[in-house]
Amino acid sequence: MGEKSLQKKQYILETARKVFMEKGFKNVTMKDIVEACDISRGGLYLYFGSTEEIFLEVLKMEAGEADDVFSDNITEDATASDILMLFLKEQKRELLRKKNNLTVATYEYFFSTDVPKKDNILKKQFDSAVKIIEKLIEAGVENGEFECEDCRVTARNIMFVLEGLKITARTIGVSSDTVDEELMYILQGLGIDD
Amino acid sequence: MGEKSLQKKQYILETARKVFMEKGFKNVTMKDIVEACDISRGGLYLYFGSTEEIFLEVLKMEAGEADDVFSDNITEDATASDILMLFLKEQKRELLRKKNNLTVATYEYFFSTDVPKKDNILKKQFDSAVKIIEKLIEAGVENGEFECEDCRVTARNIMFVLEGLKITARTIGVSSDTVDEELMYILQGLGIDD
Amino acid sequence: MGEKSLQKKQYILETARKVFMEKGFKNVTMKDIVEACDISRGGLYLYFGSTEEIFLEVLKMEAGEADDVFSDNITEDATASDILMLFLKEQKRELLRKKNNLTVATYEYFFSTDVPKKDNILKKQFDSAVKIIEKLIEAGVENGEFECEDCRVTARNIMFVLEGLKITARTIGVSSDTVDEELMYILQGLGIDD
Amino acid sequence: MGEKSLQKKQYILETARKVFMEKGFKNVTMKDIVEACDISRGGLYLYFGSTEEIFLEVLKMEAGEADDVFSDNITEDATASDILMLFLKEQKRELLRKKNNLTVATYEYFFSTDVPKKDNILKKQFDSAVKIIEKLIEAGVENGEFECEDCRVTARNIMFVLEGLKITARTIGVSSDTVDEELMYILQGLGIDD
DNA sequence: CATGAATGAGAGTTCATTCAT
């Protein structure tokens, strides 16, 4: 597959991404993607064999651009709580975004497929996020910003709350205020009286 | 609709419930339900017009049998923390159950339909659970079992963690130990050193 | 499947039979049969799942009407050679018939499918024909009409010649005269100077 | 077409031949051949316009290497029956060979195409084989090895039996023993008590 | 009420064939 093909593949992935954001995973057909890309039926099959295949690659793309929240935007002299608050703020923004969001598609995908554990991208992302938060909290504890007994469990708790907010936002709806309250609650749990 | 019809409707709902537990929501077709019920295609349409309609009624049935956790099994002299722990234990059992569980179907249903807020059963259940937990915590605070600043926020936090565990269990998988750790963490947050 | 359905199934089989006679086996699609029957796409699938399935049933139908050559048309006082000649004449008629003939479809079908031996209808038909011819020859030998060393081998030889003529008729073409010559040759081999 | 092109054409034909042996005629697509040859789609079309075209040329190639059975392997002082038996033995070997054999493809090809008589390679091969066998039998009769009334008809009979065995081998299956019995039967018909 | 045959829309998938490079 030459230079050009790669560009097209990329184009398909980006277009498909929008489709998945719009319609979730299960509702998307190969035809949908074909039409969104304005290419021929057969043309798509030249690059991908199924919506699963496409979605998985979209997810990989996404993952490649993730955890930039931690690496970007961070100044030299940022404190642990600065970084954590930045992260939570970003998460809030994400989870309140109505569309333009792969959350639903991702959940639907991982519902339907029995992904073997080790290949589960979602798990990798989750675990990686936990690890980063854990490190962050440890750092915060060391320089007296935070207090916590078991940083690993605390980090996981933060992630579970975020997951809970995420799924709730998609199924029930959550107000911006409710999210704020919950994020405060997390910070208070770390001994910060924001 | 006569007595007999009601019985049949009930029969369909109960059978469909099993199908939804088995296959989620999106994967279930009218055909699936027809076959599971062993009735005629046309017969099903006499009672329900779509899987959405059926699922919604299944959900209503479910709701009718819910929050029994709080009402059942509770002895006169149970403390607030006894009841809360019972509740959490029950939730753990639910979320670790692989099949026989409407979680996935429910999420899928609320992903796909743009349910108007006021009709959203899930929201009602969530809010009702929050309220009960809140009351429970308040009671616990009053008699010195718990300590907490804002009982409403704390109650919601518990629910979000539970939701987070639930969705994670279905997409990534959670170990029994991890669930335990998180439940402990919640209790510790209430000032209990279990 | 009720009375009516059986009639429709029969109708489909008879229509499909004509299609197979016209186009062989491999060239026939479900669409072809749908169109020939003038029913809906889904309608056909109600009865049959594939062209293989249909063809196999067509073949069974055909088999049910076979070896009537021996049972019909035979008068009380017919000699063995009378019957044999009648049989060969019938075979000649069959193999020279340009269309209206399932030969090609049958060969194509048995080329493409790896039919397990015991299920192979063609084999059953072949073996049954050999047996009948064998019996016939034995009868002829007993009353002095025929002479032959090994009736089984002779019977098989007749069948192989007929198969050879059949396949040749479909691929190269055979003239009526050539068939006659070969049938004579067979009879001469049995000691008849027709 | 230059030297190089001819080589490539030859290469394609040889590769395609293997594909036809493997899959018959009808199951072979241009894509199959492209892939087997590991050339480009467009590249194949520079040389051949369809699988029919390719197969026909494969068949011509084959024909060029045929009747070597008679020309090769034959010593000066071989008797007619030596040669005939050699031929039959070779035929047996061919028809019992499971794969590596163009029989099925050839039949399928001549089923599907309405080949004009004069172009029918198969007919040429058949007629040529008949002629050679006829000559052989005549020679055998002259020097007292064989006896037969009409050598032409006898020669054709041999060919039809062989065709019958061939097609039967591909559709029903034939045991080595059965083939032997039939070949013996042919020789006995020529007055040889092998 | 209940049945289940029938319809037809729509998704998936594969290839022959073309054509710009």
Added chain:
DNA sequence: GATGAATGAACTCTCATTCAT
């Protein structure tokens, strides 16, 4: 000559939904 991306036609198959009985 050669490539291989691209197209679009053709098939397969499955269901939601209707309707005569």
